Structures are given as structure tokens and as C-alpha cells.
Amino acid sequence: xxxxxxxxxxxxxxxxxxxxxxxxxxxxxxxxxxxxxxxxxxxxxxxxxxxxxxxxxxxxxxxxxxxxxxxxxxxxxxxxxxxxxxxxxxxxxxxxxxxxxxxxxxxxxxxxxxxxxxxxxxxxxxxxxxxxxxxxxxxxxxxxxxxxxxxxxxxxxxxxxxxxxxxxxxxxxxxxxxxxxxxxxxxxxxxxxxxxxxxxxxxxxxxxxxx
Amino acid sequence: xxxxxxxxxxxxxxxxxxxxxxxxxxxxxxxxxxxxxxxxxxxxxxxxxxxxxxxxxxxxxxxxxxxxxxxxxxxxxxxxxxxxxxxxxxxxxxxxxxxxxxxxxxxxxxxxxxxxxxxxxxxxxxxxxxxxxxxxxxxxxxxxxxxxxxxxxxxxxxxxxxxxxxxxxxxxxxxxxxxxxxxxxxxxxxxxxxxxxxxxxxxxxxxxxxxxxxxxxxxxxxxxxxxxxxxxxxxxxxxxxxxxxxxxxxxxxxxxxxxxxxxxxxxxxxxxxxxxxxxxxxxxxxxxxxxxxxxxxxxxxxxxxxxxxxxxxxxxxxxxxxxxxxxxxxxxxxxxxxxxxxxxxxxxxxxxxxxxxxxxxxxxxxxxxxxxxxxxxxxxxxxxxxxxxxxxxxxxxxxxxxxxxxxxxxxxxxxxxxxxxxxxxxxxxxxxxxxxxxxx
Numbered sequence: 018x019x020x021x022x023x024x025x026x027x028x029x030x031x032x033x034x035x036x037x038x039x040x041x042x043x044x045x046x047x048x049x050x051x052x053x054x055x056x057x058x059x060x061x062x063x064x065x066x067x068x069x070x071x072x073x074x075x076x077x078x079x080x081x082x083x084x085x086x087x088x089x090x091x092x093x094x095x096x097x098x099x100x101x102x103x104x105x106x107x108x109x110x111x112x113x114x115x116x117x118x119x120x121x122x123x124x125x126x127x128x129x130x131x132x133x134x135x136x137x138x139x140x141x142x143x144x145x146x147x148x149x150x151x152x153x154x155x156x157x158x159x160x161x162x163x164x165x166x167x168x169x170x171x172x173x174x175x176x177x178x179x180x181x182x183x184x185x186x187x188x189x190x191x192x193x194x195x196x197x198x199x200x201x202x203x204x205x206x207x208x209x210x211x212x213x214x215x216x217x218x219x220x221x222x223x224x225x226x227x228x
Numbered sequence: 229x230x231x232x233x234x235x236x237x238x239x240x241x242x243x244x245x246x247x248x249x250x251x252x253x254x255x256x257x258x259x260x261x262x263x264x265x266x267x268x269x270x271x272x273x274x275x276x277x278x279x280x281x282x283x284x285x286x287x288x289x290x291x292x293x294x295x296x297x298x299x300x301x302x303x304x305x306x307x308x309x310x311x312x313x314x315x316x317x318x319x320x321x322x323x324x325x326x327x328x329x330x331x332x333x334x335x336x337x338x339x340x341x342x343x344x345x346x347x348x349x350x351x352x353x354x355x356x357x358x359x360x361x362x363x364x365x366x367x368x369x370x371x372x373x374x375x376x377x378x379x380x381x382x383x384x385x386x387x388x389x390x391x392x393x394x395x396x397x398x399x400x401x402x403x404x405x406x407x408x409x410x411x412x413x414x415x416x417x418x419x420x421x422x423x424x425x426x427x428x429x430x431x432x433x434x435x436x437x438x439x440x441x442x443x444x445x446x447x448x449x450x451x452x453x454x455x456x457x458x459x460x461x462x463x464x465x466x467x468x469x470x471x472x473x474x475x476x477x478x479x480x481x482x483x484x485x486x487x488x489x490x491x492x493x494x495x496x497x498x499x500x501x502x503x504x505x506x507x508x509x510x511x512x513x514x515x516x517x518x519x520x521x522x523x524x525x526x527x528x529x530x531x532x533x534x535x536x537x538x539x540x541x542x543x544x545x546x547x548x549x550x551x552x553x554x555x556x557x558x559x560x561x562x563x564x565x566x567x568x569x570x571x572x573x574x575x576x577x578x579x580x581x582x583x584x585x586x587x588x589x590x591x592x593x594x595x596x597x598x599x600x601x602x603x604x605x606x607x608x609x610x611x612x613x614x615x616x617x618x619x620x621x622x623x624x625x626x627x628x629x630x631x632x633x634x635x636x637x638x639x640x641x642x643x644x645x646x647x648x649x650x651x652x653x654x655x656x657x658x659x660x661x662x663x664x665x666x667x668x
Binding site for chain 1: 318451461
């Protein structure tokens with residue numbers, strides 16, 4: 018999966034593709050954040066799975082188009098059964114907790130440690146304190162999360178998938194921090210091909226956003 | 229855990245994960261458990277290398293192998309580019325999670341040397357494996373198989389599908405050496421009993437080979453980056469996306485039965501209810517029998533396999549006749565180019581079906597082809613088959629992975645299990661295009 022090649026669709030601005038993974042305790046709003054970002058939707062009683070391989074969304078930054086390939090946990094986090102494949106080649110991660118639940122913040126810290134162990138060396142990690150619309154039930158102080166994020170050099174925002182607060186902003190902040198050239202050291206070693214139902218399929222070019 | 233499921237799957241080997249995925253997609257409520265803390269069971273890729281040392285009780289992993297880059301398959305196999313597993317990956321959408329590379333070279337052993345397997349008419353005509361006239365006869369057999377359509381009698385060119393393969397070889401006037409590599413390096417039989425059976429399945433196997441060729445690259449074989457362990461993980465994700473529940477590191481303490489039928493699975497004192505169980509053989513030692521043994525030796529090299537034009541991936545087949553055996557010996561080699569080893573390292577796994585009480589020395593002809601080996605990990609595994617088909621107990625058990633170098637027999641077992649479980653054969657159209665990513 019990893020570092021998709023850069024290509025210029027119809028001669029427009031160069032496009033970079035990045036794999037972004039979501040992490041966090043069940044029911045903190047991971048899928049809701051993505052649905053808000055990708056489709057602009059929010060469902061009060063979101064089903065716990067999405068039913069898609071992954072969702073994609075593009076953001077335009079300066080003159081570059083960045084395409085996020087967003088992987089949801091599909092519930093495999095519930096019993097600590099996420100496969101190594103999930104982390105493989107991810108260039109960004111959003112670790113989500115629920116500001117009304119202290120345990121989810123503790124779990125978020127565990128996920129950050131897991132990413133340090135299993136994730137790519139230069140992965141960009143954002144911490145999202147979700148359900149910010151429910152501040153009257155707040156159990157995790159903004160300052161505590163911010164201090165932790167600073168200590169670990171994570172991006173940090175409180176978000177609300179319900180009101181859309183900071184949802185686009187946190188993905189944009191990630192986009193700004195993602196390396197967009199070959200010198201980033203984030204380049205994956207090997208490129209393979211995805212199998213498609215065609216007689217022949219060209220191998221994707223290596224590198225990212227070589228302009 | 230205290231819930232009711234349609235199906236509980238035990239073990240996360242490739243067969244169990246494929247079935248879990250297919251059943252979840254078809255709307256079944258699936259609980260999938262594994263006693264190990266990792267995905268893949270017998271078909272896992274071990275990472276880091278220290279885990280492989282531990283798995284083989286080889287003591288401390290040397291300091292220079294401690295990088296994160298190793299993913300070593302316990303069971304080596306390649307995918308046929310036009311084979312059943314590739315079709316399943318494409319139709320289920322699981323291919324989106326994976327990246328593949330084509331295996332660079334396929335070789336066959338003859339008289340102590342290895343030669344490239346000629347896989348089309350052109351290569352056949354330039355192959356040193358055959359004399360001038362033999363080449364033309366062989367090329368015409370390949371062409372015949374490639375164009376064969378069993379529903380169109382004209383393409384059979386006078387051959388009766390019930391004739392033996394020996395008859396077909398006679399008809400094409402092919403010598404013993406050519407029969408050896410056709411049967412073993414192209415049709416991929418592990419032994420010679422196919423010769424006296426009806427020819428059609430063999431002709432179709434030759435066709436699978438010729439039609440796999442050039443589909444995604446030069447050879448007929450594919451291999452996933454980061455190792456074969458990615459395959460079960462991909463199908464497990466498919467299952468999870470369709471609502472399957474995953475629990476690793478979950479000890480198995482037995483099943484509950486009622487009137488000869490399974491009603492639940494017990495783990496850590498809790499019992500989850502279910503209508504049926506699917507499991508790999510290790511979960512039901514009383515319900516399986518040993519049908520053979522496979523010896524496998526994982527060899528770490530710091531050089532490519534000699535005489536393969538420095539290929540980063542190769543397969544070598546040593547036909548049984550060449551070394552006076554009943555079963556072929558296989559070498560499967562992958563390397564750092566597939567993100568399974570540290571830069572500069574190669575992993576060559578040698579395997580065969582055990583015939584003597586000294587299995588390691590049976591692999592000797594293959595070791596001679598490898599050059600110096602840094603480290604060897606030897607295993608001798610029983611091959612299990614279920615003692616019954618599960619129709620009474622509703623406990624469906626898969627067979628162990630055999631010695632073949634590809635996934636076709638694995639897929640045959642999956643199809644058989646699917647039909648027994650669902651009461652109808654598996655139909656690709658049922659899962660087609662159901663897992664498209666949402667694109668904006």
C-alpha cells in the first residue's frame with residue numbers, strides 16, 4: 018500500500034496519495050469523524066462498521082492535491098486484534114479519544130505507543146479529543162491533552178463530528194505536515210502492483226510527488 | 229463473548245480467514261478466534277526474526293538480524309497469476325490491501341543443473357532442455373493446451389478427455405525429460421500418478437500455467453510484499469468490515485454439543501453459542517488423521533540462488549524422476565525485494581513430501597543448489613485431514629497445507645468446505661464488487 022506514486026490527472030496539479038489510519042477506543046467517534054470529513058454527514062447512531070475497504074478524500078494545499086486513503090479499524094481494535102497490515106505503510110494517523118471519558122484518553126496514549134512501535138518511522142500523528150460539543154460532561158481537560166501532545170510532538174485539536182468543529186482543520190493540519198518530496202526519508206523501499214481484473218496492469222512508479 | 233453467532237471460526241490461517249470473509253459478506257454473524265497473539269496460524273509470516281528463532285527453539289537471535297524488516301513465511305507458496313486465489317482477491321476487493329510482485333524466474337532441475345522452465349512457444353524453441361525436434365513437438369502441446377476449450381470439441385483435436393495423459397504424451401511423441409518438466413514444473417504435480425488418469429485435468433493445469441504467464445509480469449507466479457501472512461490478514465479485514473468479530477490470544481477450551489451437534493465454543497470460562505464451527509486441524513486433534521508428512525527448511529542466504537541470473541525471487545522444481553524419488557523437491561526463494569528480509573538477504577525455503585525416516589537428507593539435492601547458507605530452520609509437519617465431513621456435528625475442519633508450491637489445492641479445500649458449510653458451491657458473482665471503496 019504505502020507510498021503511492023505521484024501522478025498528474027489530466028495535466029492538473031500533482032497529486033500525492035497517503036494512507037491514514039484511525040485509532041482509538043471503540044465508540045469514541047472514529048468513523049463519525051471520517052464520515053464528517055469525507056461526506057459531510059453525521060449520524061447520531063452511527064453503525065459500528067462502515068462496510069467499505071477504505072474511504073478517500075482529497076485536499077488541495079497550495080498547488081498540490083493530496084489524496085487521503087483513510088482506513089477504519091472495522092472494529093478489530095475492540096479485542097486488541099488489529100493486524101500489522103493495518104499499520105503497514107501508513108504515513109498519518111489520527112488517534113481519537115472522547116473528552117467525556119478519561120479511560121479513552123488513557124487508551125489513546127497506548128495507541129500512540131503502539132504507533133511508535135509498529136508505525137512507519139516518520140508517521141504524522143494527530144490527537145483528536147472528539148465529542149467537544151459535549152463539554153458539559155468533560156472529563157479530560159484540554160490542557161492535559163495539549164501537554165501530552167506537546168511532549169510527544171503530536172498535532173492536537175478538540176473536534177466534534179456532530180457540529181463539524183475542527184474536523185476539516187485537523188486533516189488539513191496533517192496534510193501540511195506530510196512530506197511531499199523524495200528527500201523526506203519517508204519513502205518506502207519497494208513498490209508492488211495491485212491486482213486488477215485486466216489482462217495486464219502497469220507497475221506503479223516509485224517515489225512520491227517527484228515534480 | 230456471551231452472545232449467539234451463526235459461525236465461530238477457530239484459527240486465523242488463510243483458509244479460515246477466507247471462509248470467515250466470505251461468510252461475513254454473505255450476512256452471517258461471525259466470531260473469529262485464535263489462540264495465538266498473531267494472525268496466520270500455520271500460514272503466518274514471522275516477524276521480527278527473533279520470533280522465528282523462538283518458534284524453532286533456536287535460542288537467541290543474532291544481533292545483526294534484529295532489524296524490523298523480516299517477515300519469514302512458515303509455509304512457502306506462490307500465487308498462480310490466473311489462479312483461483314487471485315480471482316478471489318480481485319472479486320472480494322481484498323487486493324486493495326495488498327501489493328504483489330511477479331516471481332522473476334521459474335527453473336527446473338535436469339541432470340544436476342537448473343534450466344529456465346520454457347513457458348511459451350518461443351521460450352520452448354530456445355530452451356536447452358530439449359533437442360531440436362523435441363522442442364517443436366513440445367511447443368505444439370503448449371499451443372494445443374492454451375487454445376483448449378472443453379466445451380468446444382473442435383479444440384480437442386481428436387483427443388478424448390478420458391484418454392490418459394500418458395497417451396497424450398505418446399501422441400505428441402515427447403521423451404521422458406520433457407514429460408518430467410511438463411508434469412512437474414508446468415502442470416505442477418507433486419508425483420506421477422496423473423500419468424495414468426484422464427488427461428483433461430492435466431491439460432487444464434497446463435493451460436492455467438500458460439494463461440497465468442505474462443498476466444501481471446514475466447512469470448506465472450505472484451508473491452505479496454511483506455510475505456504470505458498478509459493474505460489471511462486481508463481476508464480477516466474483509467470479514468471485520470462485514471461485521472465479523474476478532475479475538476486474538478484467546479485460549480480454546482472446547483466445544484459444547486447437543487444431540488451430536490455443536491452448540492457453542494468455550495474460552496476462559498465463557499461459552500459463545502453458535503450453529504457451526506470452522507477450525508484448522510490443530511483445534512480438534514481427535515477429529516483429524518495424519519495422511520502424510522512435509523519437511524520444510526527455511527534457509528537464510530546473503531546471496532541470490534546461484535545460476536538464476538541473480539534473480540531476487542525464484543522457484544526451482546526438482547522432478548522426482550531426476551533424483552529417484554516419488555515426490556518432487558521444491559525451492560521457493562524471495563528476498564529483501566519483497567520486504568521480507570533485510571537488504572541483501574534472501575530466504576530460500578526447501579520442501580518436499582517425506583518419504584524416508586531421514587527427512588533432512590531428502591532435501592540434499594536442493595541444498596546443493598543454494599550455495600552457502602547462513603542459517604537453517606528445519607521443520608517436519610504432519611499433514612492432517614478431517615475424519616468426517618462435518619455434516620453431522622457441524623464442525624468443519626480444514627486440511628493442513630500440503631507440499632505444493634502454489635495455492636490451487638488450498639483453494640480447492642476452501643471450495644469444498646464452503647460447499648459443505650453452505651450447501652451450495654461457491655459463486656464468485658455473489659461477492660463481486662460489493663466492497664468498492666467509497667470514492668469522492
